[in-house]
Amino acid sequence: MARHPGKCPRCGHRLEFETAVGEQIACPECQSVLALPGKVKPSDRLDPLVGQTLGQFEIEALLGRGGMATVYRARQTSLKRPCAIKVLPEAFARDAGFVARFQREARAAAAVTHPNIITIYDVGQHRGFQFIAMELVEGESLADVLRRDGPLPPDRALAYLKQAAAALAAAHAAGIVHRDIKPSNLLITRTGVLKVADFGLAKRIGADTGATRTGQILGTALYMPPEMGQGKPADARSDLYALGASFYHLLSGRPPFEAASVAELVLKHAEADVVPLSTVAPGTPPSLCQVIRRLLRKNPDERYQSAEELLDALRRVEERMKLSGAAAAGSSSPPAPPLAVPAAAPAEASSDPDVPAIAPPPATGALPAGTAEPPAIAPALAASPRQAAHDYALHHSGPHAGEHARHSLAEHLAAQHRLRRRLVLYGILGAVGGVAIIIGIIVVAFSGGKPKPLPPPPEPAVSQAEEFNVAEYNAERLYNDAKRTAADEMWLSAESYLRRVRSEYARTKFYKANEAAIEALWSKIRAALRPKPTTSTPAPSEE
Structure with missing residues (x-):
């Protein structure tokens, strides 16, 4: 019996539930009655297709319903593998033109093979049912992750955004435009791989949306590019706008625009200015905010012109984030522990009355109250090994003793010796360089003029790739x-x-x-x- 983590949407209390429990549980913190994810209503268990066969696919269970299709868990009998079956509603299945386009674009999407795209196994019809058989993703959508955990951390969102952009690049290269990118269509496997779903299930422009539930219309319009809301044709840049709107929501916890109606929402996408991501998600790196802002441009010509161009920008963002993360880690790393040295001797009097006695540190190794920690830098170069040992004991004294301490002191003395040799070598090289400069000046002075300029370097050969237009x-x-x-x-x-x-x-x-x-x-x-x-x-x- 598996246990799954969750979070109460009302009070935020973390909780766990078991696979075998019923459809509802009570939050132990606020006593709210919660419906479990993945559980279907009793009416759904009576779905007439459950237990039936469509072609070579046995329908095992209902996974979910939407305005465009109903999704079932199934098993392909010929290959003995699990899969998902998406069945068109009866209203769409009776439209011969929609069915033809549905099958044509689904087959085109099936030709796109990419690790970040749901693989389509079959497209067909059986007993009047139009269906698509596709890869079954064991995981959850980014919409589910957002509801459960809230906004994504920037590094995790960037990783998912790169995978989604790679999927769109492959699809656009094959002539497929998704037209419905949103968090619920971005699925995450149990191993953390993003899969873009619903390729080929494009809506027909001008089709009656009465068959679509109001909630689904609003959910799609939250990420709809302005040109689609205005009835203009969608292209690859439209998918990029929807992708930017989706990740604005995933990073900030709120969509770019909110409204009470679809018409108002479409108008805001076309005319209103979006609140900068840096304002609603202050922890997002500026370079990533710039990418999202460009994706959300109203004019398609001002966005990234292809998913490949977006991928290049995301790689640069990733490099900047790694560099800033490394710098932050270096500045916040704890100081190295002190080296072990023999126990400090008791305070000894100085022969000079103006020089105070040097007292050893406390036995615990901590500094006296009010004393600043000495800087973690190497001591100054000592004049002699004896002085080096004295400086070492002064800066690194502590309660430790033993063989390891003697080795540490020996290593310190050896380092001092290597440093002196290196400085001597640098001095010799500097002197040689200075002599060479002086000789050059004398030669130029006696030659009666300026030195002859070097001939220009030969023009590099132009490769065939550079000549290629x-x-x-x-x-x-x-x-x-x-x-x-x-x-x-x-x-x-x-x-x-x-x-x-x-x-x-x-x-x-x-x-x-x-x-x-x-x-x-x-x-x-x-x-x-x-x-x-x-x-x-x-x-x-x-x-």
């Missing part, structure tokens, strides 16, 4: 991506790729050579995205 390559790659996604009828992705070709690479040779084809493809994409007029059948006229 990156702009031409990018233009051709984006155009090919646009053609591929247009052929798959993924019009929004195709428009995003081709828009970049027309706006960023219009001066390239590739664009000028293929301008007619590019414009023809652009017209085709815009026509596909244009809303189709609805035709109504005229009522029969009365004779």
Whole structure:
């Protein structure tokens, strides 16, 4: 029987619960009745699909319900492995156009293989049910972590943010735009690996959202980029905005904007200024705050233009955090313990009446009250071994004695000897350098003029990689991506790729050579995205 940690959402009391207990427990601190995570309602146990088979997948238990799908735990009978099954609601399953797009983009997402993306096993339909079979993640979402533990520490949030950015980079390279990045879609395995979920389950623009529960609409709108709220097409930069909004919430404990309605929330994302992360999460490093601020720019052109660019920025943030952490650790590290030396002799009188007697430290090794700790630096170079031993005993005396103490004193004397030899060597090298400078000055003076300048270094050979025109390559790659996604009828992705070709690479040779084809493809994409007029059948006229 496993025990799991938790925290009361009302009083914050830490508690533990067992796997085998019922659906509710009482907080021992405030006596609040709490529903256990992962427990389903009694009505959910009567789900008609539990115990049934969809294709080669046996449905074992209900995991959760949402506005877009119901998720079950299942087992793939052919491979004997656990998996998760996501089944479309009946309202969406009856829409042939939505089902076709759902299957097409899910298959495209299945082609993306990345350790930070949920692996899709199968897409299909059985007995009228449309489903996706995917990797089962044993863990929790970042939304669950936020509810239980509160805001994430900056170093932990940075590690998760890097993994999410790597997942988006792989997906965007394959022409897949997530469109619904949020903490509940960022899953964490038991080993701490982040997995991005729900690739391919994109919402259809203009679809009736009445089938989606109000809570889910608001939950998604908390992280919705301004362009999507305004009905504009989403691209890779839209995912980056949602990622920034999600990690703003995870770092501060509050979303960038809050409102009572979806319309007000969408308006705030489009027009309102977000409170700086450094204000709501003062412990966040400034470099990480700058990254989140750029991700939350209203204009997509002012954000990071790709997930790869974001990853480069996050690596620089990580380096700065490591350096600042090392500096903080060095400044706060405890002083080294004193070396063991023979016990100090009793106070001895000085032959000089103006020099006070040197008293040994207290037997406990502590300094007398009101006495400052001597600085942890090496003693000054002694004039002789005898003086070095006296200085050593003065600075490091204590109650310890024995063989180890004698070795420590010997090591100290040896260090003094090495230091003297090093200083002598540095003096000799400095003298030689000075003589060389003087000789050079004399030579220049007698040569009757300034020394001849050295010939310029040869120009470095330009490699083939440097001669390679990156702009031409990018233009051709984006155009090919646009053609591929247009052929798959993924019009929004195709428009995003081709828009970049027309706006960023219009001066390239590739664009000028293929301008007619590019414009023809652009017209085709815009026509596909244009809303189709609805035709109504005229009522029969009365004779």
